[in-house]
Amino acid sequence: MTALPYVDGNMLDGPLGEVFAVDLSTATGRCAHCGTPGPMAALRVYPYAPGLVGRCPTCLEVMLRLVRAPDRAWLDLRGATVLEFPMPLDRPR
Amino acid sequence: MGIVTPGFTGRPRAEAPDLPPGQYLTPDFPVLSAGPTPRVPRDQWEFVISTETGTEHRWSWDEMMALPQQTPTVDIHCVTRWSKLGTTWRGVCLDTLLDGVDTAADYALAHSYGGYTTNLPLADLRDRQAWLVHTYDGEDLPAEHGGPARLLVPHLYFWKSAKWVRGLRLTVEDTPGFWETAGYHDYGDPWREQRYQGD
Ligand SMILES: [Zn+2]
Numbered sequence: 102m103t104a105l106p107y108v109d110g111n112m113l114d115g116p117l118g119e120v121f122a123v124d125l126s127t128a129t130g131r132c133a134h135c136g137t138p139g140p141m142a143a144l145r146v147y148p149y150a151p152g153l154v155g156r157c158p159t160c161l162e163v164m165l166r167l168v169r170a171p172d173r174a175w176l177d178l179r180g181a182t183v184l185e186f187p188m189p190l191d192r193p194r
Numbered sequence: 195m196g197i198v199t200p201g202f203t204g205r206p207r208a209e210a211p212d213l214p215p216g217q218y219l220t221p222d223f224p225v226l227s228a229g230p231t232p233r234v235p236r237d238q239w240e241f242v243i244s245t246e247t248g249t250e251h252r253w254s255w256d257e258m259m260a261l262p263q264q265t266p267t268v269d270i271h272c273v274t275r276w277s278k279l280g281t282t283w284r285g286v287c288l289d290t291l292l293d294g295v296d297t298a299a300d301y302a303l304a305h306s307y308g309g310y311t312t313n314l315p316l317a318d319l320r321d322r323q324a325w326l327v328h329t330y331d332g333e334d335l336p337a338e339h340g341g342p343a344r345l346l347v348p349h350l351y352f353w354k355s356a357k358w359v360r361g362l363r364l365t366v367e368d369t370p371g372f373w374e375t376a377g378y379h380d381y382g383d384p385w386r387e388q389r390y391q392g393d
Binding site: 149152156 | 224225226227228273274309375376378389390
């Protein structure tokens, strides 16, 4: 019997937990619309809305949306093709 | 006996009997914005209804203003929990705009200058429940509140009342809009407190 080429999403807890434990403001993101990379801390965030909307400072398209309900949250990053996080060298991978 | 104890039922008291659950009354008109405010000159403004067959119905500003106008006074309820009672608007009833539109669609996706979208059942835009408004409280609708013209669908949470609205895409299938793809409820009835998906 051959092992499946994938495992269930529970294995993401560790890796994603590590990523989301870092300070997002130290991350670099690339805009999916115009391709410009830059620090996430440079996004234009519109907080006076039903959720947080982070826009690319170059083209003003949406890179990030975060909606927070009392018991749930939704994070939409379809407008960011990739995020880069600085990681401490001494943290085991 | 005879002693009324506020809060005895355990339910939070609304500040006014006309408020949906979880809402508070505000005399202000808060400005909510998910992006930069589009500035659309009236001579370049247009409103387009496209049907599921690709037919387009267009109105210029002057054509829209030449249609029969109504002055609805309605209560509005924002999902961020403020409500404002007795707001007065002026504009065209959506029934008037949909009157000559031949469609079998069940849904509408409102889309705006600036890229915002929100979805509604087409039935909720009919029967004198929705307007395309250009005037608030007797004055031209300011850009920060959605001018030159916005949708007004007061029986649903106010995010459905798309600011800077440019048109409606009528579709057979429901297409979730900007907030509806990020956790907010597809329908958004304030009286049933349909804020988030699954509410
Ligand atoms: Zn960009």
